[in-house]
Amino acid sequence: MSDRVTTVLKGGIADVRLARPDKMNALDPAMFEGIGAAIDALAERTDVRCVVLSGEGRAFCAGLDMASMQAGRSGTGRxxxxxxxxxxxxxxxxxxxxPMPVIAAVHGVAFGGGFQIMSGADIRIAAxxxxxxxxxxYWGLVPDMAGFPIWxxxxxxxxxxxxxxTAREFDAAEALHHGFVTRIADDPxxxxxxxxxxxxxxxxHAIRGAKRLCNMAHDADPLTMLQAETDxxxxxxxxxNMMEQVRANMEKRAAVFQD
Known part of the structure; x- marks a missing residue:
């Protein structure tokens, strides 16, 4: 795993952190590679129930490292x-x-590419x-990191x-109002x-199925969605796992699921 990203797994939760705090987690080729590798590793895990994505230090992610941009994003695969x-x-x-839900915990700044990465999460909690x-x-570029199909x-x-x-900055209250942020918390x-x-x-299995349906909901036609719900x-x-959930609820205990 790249030294740009750390992942700690505990209790079925993957705590993933962008780890370039001296640069406010700005995106250089190694950061792109590290984030991509973290995603690919998580995609293969059946024991991860949820992911929390955050940034170390003063910010979530300040966006593209300008030296990296000048180098033409050298090292980022096309x-x-x-x-x-x-x-x-x-x-x-x-x-x-x-396959599992991702929650972004955002503090400091989420600019440019960092804003797009934040947007990829299922749920976004901001300071x-x-x-x-x-x-x-602002830099004469266009957003090109999958922001548009999500936004x-x-x-x-x-x-x-x-x-x-305009590329203007806006605060958490405005982000919440527009729908970019799910909610605001003092400690995101x-x-x-x-x-x-x-x-x-x-x-x-229920959560993963629900996420698949959520991912389809914006673009699929109603008949396709009806069939997908049934499937x-x-x-x-x-x-x-469904029967265990029912028993656990009735017995007022924590459920023990199969991966």
Whole structure:
């Protein structure tokens, strides 16, 4: 694993942290590689119930390291993976497509690429003083890290256009109002871990099925969604984890699930 990203697994929760605090976790080639590798490793885990994604130090992620940009993002792969994403997109799109839920805990700043990576999480909890920006046009660039296919399900079109065209900074209250942030907490990492524990206490197969349905909901036609709901229910109903969830609820104890 890259020294740019750390992952600690405990109680079914993967605590993933961007670990370049001296640079406010800015994205250089090694950071791209490290995030991509972390996502790929998690995708293979059946024992991970939930992921909490955060940044060490003063910020979640300050965006692209400008020296890296000048070098043309040297070292960031341009080959498309099975999901159709090149590496700079995979570090955002990959979180959305992990089988388990991902919660981003955001403090300091989430600018540019960091804002897009945050957006890839299922749920985003921000500190009250966090600052955000779709920053790319400030540098003469366009957002190209899978932000657009995610943002279209979060925010009004005209709001997205205004924030993208101007590249202006906005605070957590505005991010919450627009739908970029799920909620605000004084300690977003602690809040994210508590939420992750609640999710981890549910049947992992039900949660993974629910995430697949959520991922389809914005784009699929109603008939496709109706069939998908039925298909996902067939996968879990009457199965050991569903029965264990019922017994645990009735006996008022923690459930013990099969991976």
């Amino acid at each position: 080959e498309r993976n099975a999901q159709g994403a090149i590496l700079p997109q995979h570090v955002t799109w990959g979180w959305r497509n992990l 009250p003083n966090a600052r955000f920006a779709i920053r790319e046009t 279209r399900g979060l925010v009004r079109d005209d709001v997205l256009r205004e924030l993208t065209y 990492h602690a809040a994210a871990m508590e939420l992750a524990r609640q999710i981890a206490a549910r049947s992992p 996902e229910q067939i996968k879990v109903i009457g199965k050991p």
